[in-house]
Amino acid sequence: MSMAGLLEPDVALEQVLAAVPTATSVNVPAGDCLGLVLAADATACADLPPFDRAMMDGYAVRLADAGATVELLGEIAAGDGAYQKPLPAGHAYPIMTGAPLPPGAEAVVPHEQTQRQGDHVDLPERIRPGANIVPRGGECPAGRSWAKAGAVVTPMTLAAALGVGAKHLEVHPRPRVVVIATGRELAADPRIAGQIRDTNGPMLAALFQEVGASVQRQVVGDDAEALCAVLQSLGDVEVVVLTGGVSAGTHDEVPGVLRRLGAEILFHKVAQRPGKPLLVARLGRQLLFGLPGNPLAAHLCACRYVAPALRRLAGRTSVPTRGRGALQAALPANTERTWFLPALVEQGAVLPLLPLSSADLVQPHQANAYLRLDPGSTAMAAGAEIDYTRIGVDAWAR
Amino acid sequence: MSMAGLLEPDVALEQVLAAVPTATSVNVPAGDCLGLVLAADATACADLPPFDRAMMDGYAVRLADAGATVELLGEIAAGDGAYQKPLPAGHAYPIMTGAPLPPGAEAVVPHEQTQRQGDHVDLPERIRPGANIVPRGGECPAGRSWAKAGAVVTPMTLAAALGVGAKHLEVHPRPRVVVIATGRELAADPRIAGQIRDTNGPMLAALFQEVGASVQRQVVGDDAEALCAVLQSLGDVEVVVLTGGVSAGTHDEVPGVLRRLGAEILFHKVAQRPGKPLLVARLGRQLLFGLPGNPLAAHLCACRYVAPALRRLAGRTSVPTRGRGALQAALPANTERTWFLPALVEQGAVLPLLPLSSADLVQPHQANAYLRLDPGSTAMAAGAEIDYTRIGVDAWAR
Numbered sequence: 001m002s003m004a005g006l007l008e009p010d011v012a013l014e015q016v017l018a019a020v021p022t023a024t025s026v027n028v029p030a031g032d033c034l035g036l037v038l039a040a041d042a043t044a045c046a047d048l049p050p051f052d053r054a055m056m057d058g059y060a061v062r063l064a065d066a067g068a069t070v071e072l073l074g075e076i077a078a079g080d081g082a083y084q085k086p087l088p089a090g091h092a093y094p095i096m097t098g099a100p101l102p103p104g105a106e107a108v109v110p111h112e113q114t115q116r117q118g119d120h121v122d123l124p125e126r127i128r129p130g131a132n133i134v135p136r137g138g139e140c141p142a143g144r145s146w147a148k149a150g151a152v153v154t155p156m157t158l159a160a161a162l163g164v165g166a167k168h169l170e171v172h173p174r175p176r177v178v179v180i181a182t183g184r185e186l187a188a189d190p191r192i193a194g195q196i197r198d199t200n201g202p203m204l205a206a207l208f209q210e211v212g213a214s215v216q217r218q219v220v221g222d223d224a225e226a227l228c229a230v231l232q233s234l235g236d237v238e239v240v241v242l243t244g245g246v247s248a249g250t251h252d253e254v255p256g257v258l259r260r261l262g263a264e265i266l267f268h269k270v271a272q273r274p275g276k277p278l279l280v281a282r283l284g285r286q287l288l289f290g291l292p293g294n295p296l297a298a299h300l301c302a303c304r305y306v307a308p309a310l311r312r313l314a315g316r317t318s319v320p321t322r323g324r325g326a327l328q329a330a331l332p333a334n335t336e337r338t339w340f341l342p343a344l345v346e347q348g349a350v351l352p353l354l355p356l357s358s359a360d361l362v363q364p365h366q367a368n369a370y371l372r373l374d375p376g377s378t379a380m381a382a383g384a385e386i387d388y389t390r391i392g393v394d395a396w397a398r
Numbered sequence: 399m400s401m402a403g404l405l406e407p408d409v410a411l412e413q414v415l416a417a418v419p420t421a422t423s424v425n426v427p428a429g430d431c432l433g434l435v436l437a438a439d440a441t442a443c444a445d446l447p448p449f450d451r452a453m454m455d456g457y458a459v460r461l462a463d464a465g466a467t468v469e470l471l472g473e474i475a476a477g478d479g480a481y482q483k484p485l486p487a488g489h490a491y492p493i494m495t496g497a498p499l500p501p502g503a504e505a506v507v508p509h510e511q512t513q514r515q516g517d518h519v520d521l522p523e524r525i526r527p528g529a530n531i532v533p534r535g536g537e538c539p540a541g542r543s544w545a546k547a548g549a550v551v552t553p554m555t556l557a558a559a560l561g562v563g564a565k566h567l568e569v570h571p572r573p574r575v576v577v578i579a580t581g582r583e584l585a586a587d588p589r590i591a592g593q594i595r596d597t598n599g600p601m602l603a604a605l606f607q608e609v610g611a612s613v614q615r616q617v618v619g620d621d622a623e624a625l626c627a628v629l630q631s632l633g634d635v636e637v638v639v640l641t642g643g644v645s646a647g648t649h650d651e652v653p654g655v656l657r658r659l660g661a662e663i664l665f666h667k668v669a670q671r672p673g674k675p676l677l678v679a680r681l682g683r684q685l686l687f688g689l690p691g692n693p694l695a696a697h698l699c700a701c702r703y704v705a706p707a708l709r710r711l712a713g714r715t716s717v718p719t720r721g722r723g724a725l726q727a728a729l730p731a732n733t734e735r736t737w738f739l740p741a742l743v744e745q746g747a748v749l750p751l752l753p754l755s756s757a758d759l760v761q762p763h764q765a766n767a768y769l770r771l772d773p774g775s776t777a778m779a780a781g782a783e784i785d786y787t788r789i790g791v792d793a794w795a796r
C-alpha cells in the first residue's frame with residue numbers, strides 16, 4: 001500500500017492476473033484457430049507426406065542399377081497416380097519435385113549426376129539409399145504428436161494441421177468480453193443538451209478486438225436497477241468491462257451494484273494517474289473491471305490491466321514489449337502517484353503526447369507506448385533516455 | 399547480381415517495394431477503419447467538448463463571488479440539461495466531473511477548497527478564471543485538423559473521431575489479395591493416389607490476413623488455359639500471389655502464362671534459399687508474385703517480399719522488428735546463396751527450427767523469426783549472438 005492506502009500499480013496487476021479464470025478448452029475447425037493457443041498436444045491423423053516423395057527433379061532408380069545405363073519410362077509429375085506401376089530393374093522414371101515414388105524405387109538421382117542419351121541415362125556409381133526421398137510419414141507419421149499444448153496457431157501451424165489431416169484443433173477459446181459504458185450523458189443523439197457520444201465503448205471494444213477477444217457492447221444509464229439487470233443477463237461471459245460510475249460521486253453506482261450482486265471486490269483505487277478509481281471484482285468465474293469514465297484513464301487501465309488478463313485467459317503467457325529511447329520533450333517531476341503518460345515511439349525517439357485534459361483523446365491518439373514516472377521521480381530533460389512499454393497490436397512479444 | 403546471375407535478396411526487396419502501386423484513398427465509416435492509415439488530414443465536424451465541461455467534482459461559481467458565502471442550487475450531473483438555466487450572482491451549483499457548465503459560471507472550485515454549511519458554501523479568496531473547466535472546443539474546435547494523413551487508426555483514434563463528430567474517415571483501403579495455389583497434385587480429396595491437400599493457400603491467406611489484407615483463395619491445376627482465365631477474371635485486385643509452377647519444370651506454367659497476358663516480369667530467381675525460383679511481375683496496376691510451391695519457400699517469400707508490399711500498399715512505412723539473441727544450437731557455414739532459417743525467439747534465446755526437408759512445416763511451425771546467413775558466413779557455435787527478423791502479427795513496429 002502506498003500513501004493514502006492506495007494499492008501500488010504492480011501489486012494491482014499481480015492481483016488481476018491471479019484472478020483470471022483458468023483457460024478452458026474447446027474443439028474448433030483448424031481454419032478458425034489462427035492466433036489461438038493449443039490447449040492440448042495435437043496428434044497427426046495421417047502420415048505426412050502421405051507417400052514416399054521426391055525432394056527434387058531427377059530420376060527414380062533402384063540401388064542395384066548404380067553405375068548402369070538404364071532405360072527411361074514415362075515421367076512422374078506431382079499429382080500423378082503413376083507411382084502405382086512398379087519400377088522394373090534396369091529402368092528409371094524421370095520424376096518431378098513433390099511427385100510420389102513408384103514401388104521399387106530406392107533413391108532419386110538429380111539430373112546433374114547423370115548423363116542422358118536419348119531414352120537412356122547413365123547412373124552414378126554410388127547412390128545413397130533413400131537419397132532425395134522424404135519417406136511416407138517422414139515429416140510426421142500418423143499418431144505422433146506434432147504440436148504441443150501452449151503453441152500459438154500460426155499460419156504455418158494451419159498448413160501443418162492440413163498436412164497431417166487435423167481438421168479440428170483443441171484450443172483455448174477466444175475470450176468473450178462485454179463492454180458496458182455507463183452514464184446518463186451517453187446519448188444516442190448528442191444534439192440533446194448536455195449529452196455526449198459514447199467514445200469509451202468503441203475505443204475499448206477495438207482495443208480488446210486487437211488483443212484477440214470477441215467483444216459485445218452495451219450502453220446503460222446511471223440507473224442501478226438497469227445496470228443490475230444487464231449484469232445478470234450476461235450468462236457465462238468471462239470478462240465484463242464497465243466504464244464510468246466507479247468514483248465516489250453520488251451517481252457512481254458501479255461499486256454498489258457489484259456488491260449487491262454478490263461480487264467479491266478485489267480492489268478499488270490504485271496509486272496511479274490516470275486511472276486512480278479502478279475497481280476489479282470477481283463474480284463466480286467472471287472477472288469484472290470498473291474503469292473510470294475519463295477516456296485516457298479507461299485507455300490506460302484497459303492496456304495495463306484488462307489486455308494482459310485477456311491474453312492470459314487465451315492461454316498466452318507473454319508480456320508487452322518494453323524498450324528504451326530518447327525523450328523528445330522535457331518531462332516534469334512526479335511527486336505522488338505513479339504517472340502513466342501516452343507517447344509515440346518512432347525509431348528510438350520517444351515523444352510524450354501530453355493530453356490537454358484528462359479526458360482529451362485528440363492529442364494522444366497516435367500513442368503506441370506508455371511512459372511510467374514513479375512517485376518521487378525528478379524532472380527529465382529532452383534527450384534523456386526513458387523506458388517505455390508498447391501498446392496496441394504491435395505490443396506483444398510471444 | 400550474385401554468382402549464377404541471380405538477384406541479391408536485398409535488391410529483390412527494393413524492386414518489389416518500388417513496384418507497389420500507389421495507395422488509393424476511400425471514405426469509410428470510422429468504425430471500420432481500425433488499423434488502416436489516414437489518406438488525408440481529418441477535420442473536426444463538431445466542437446470537442448461540445449460545451450464548457452467541468453474537469454472535476456466541485457462548485458460552478460462566478461469570479462465576482464470569490465471570498466463570499468454563496469447559496470447552493472441543485473446539482474448538475476454529467477448528462478444534465480440543467481446548464482441552460484443561468485447561474486445567478488451570489489449562488490453556486492454543485493457540479494460533477496464531465497457535466498456542462500451553466501451560463502454565467504466562470505470556474506469550478508473543488509470541494510477541498512471550500513467550506514460547506516448546509517445549503518451554503520464559503521468560496522476561496524482567489525479563483526482563477528476558467529479553473530477546472532475545459533471550454534467548448536478546447537480539445538478540438540470544429541473545422542480544425544485533428545489527425546494527420548499517414549496516422550494509423552488506433553482504438554483511441556476511433557474514440558477521438560466519435561468525439562469530433564467524424565462519422566467517416568478518408569483512409570487507404572485494405573489491400574485486396576488473391577492467393578492462387580497451382581498444381582495437379584492439389585486435390586479436393588487427398589485419398590486419390592498421389593494427391594495432397596493444398597496447404598500453401600490457407601497458410602498464405604492467414605499470413606496476409608494478419609498483415610491486414612482482404613484475401614480470397616483459389617486452386618487451379620497446372621493447366622495454362624485455366625490459369626489464364628482465372629487471372630483475367632480478377633478485375634482490379636491489387637496483388638495476386640501464385641504458389642507453385644514457377645520453377646523450370648515442364649509443368650511450371652506460371653512464367654509463360656504471365657508473359658502471355660502481357661505482364662512485365664520484374665525478376666525471376668533470387669540468390670536465396672529457400673525461395674530461389676521467386677518471380678515478381680506487374681500487369682497494369684497489379685503486382686503479381688509467383689512463389690515456389692515448396693511450403694517453406696512460399697512462407698519465406700510471403701514474409702520477406704509480399705507482406706512488406708502489402709504494408710506499403712496500405713500506406714504503412716514500417717519495417718519488421720529486428721533483434722539480437724543467443725543461439726540455442728550450432729549453425730553450419732553457408733557457402734552459396736543467402737540462407738533464411740526459421741527460428742523461435744523467446745526472451746533473447748534464439749532456437750533455429752531446422753526443417754527435415756524443404757517442404758516440412760511441422761518442425762518450424764512455431765517460428766516467430768527468420769535468421770539470415772549470408773553467403774560465405776562461417777559456422778556458428780551454440781551461445782553465439784545472432785540477428786533475427788520477427789515474422790507474424792508481432793513483427794511490425796509502427
